[in-house]
Amino acid sequence: MRTVSIEDVQRAVEKYYDIDHTSLVGNKRHKGLMEARHVAIWLSRELCDRTLADIGKHFGGRSHATVMHSIGVVDEAKRDDKAFYDRLMTIRESITGNL
Numbered sequence: 001m002r003t004v005s006i007e008d009v010q011r012a013v014e015k016y017y018d019i020d021h022t023s024l025v026g027n028k029r030h031k032g033l034m035e036a037r038h039v040a041i042w043l044s045r046e047l048c049d050r051t052l053a054d055i056g057k058h059f060g061g062r063s064h065a066t067v068m069h070s071i072g073v074v075d076e077a078k079r080d081d082k083a084f085y086d087r088l089m090t091i092r093e094s095i096t097g098n099l
Helices: 006-017 021-025 031-047 052-058 064-080 082-096
Strands: none
Touching (some): 031 064
16 A cells, blocks of 8 residues: 655645645644644644654644644544534545545
8 A cells, every 4th residue: 555645645735725835834824724734734643654743844844742733733623523524534535545
């Protein structure tokens, strides 16, 4: 089975949220971007065998603590928000479905 790269995850999230790569990994913090970034980080953790620090590097040099924060945000949102969970699974399927 082909392994999923962080770049694969980023491309899928960028396509789903219709944002460019610079926005995804950059420092802008408006709500739409934040969700996309949190989701991309969560999916990177879930689907790629990489350390938190390594994932952070792919997202504009974020610290492992920031990566952990994103994962926590997504874990909470997917528990509490069915629509968010469905979006998350749709994106996940778009990445893993064609392996």
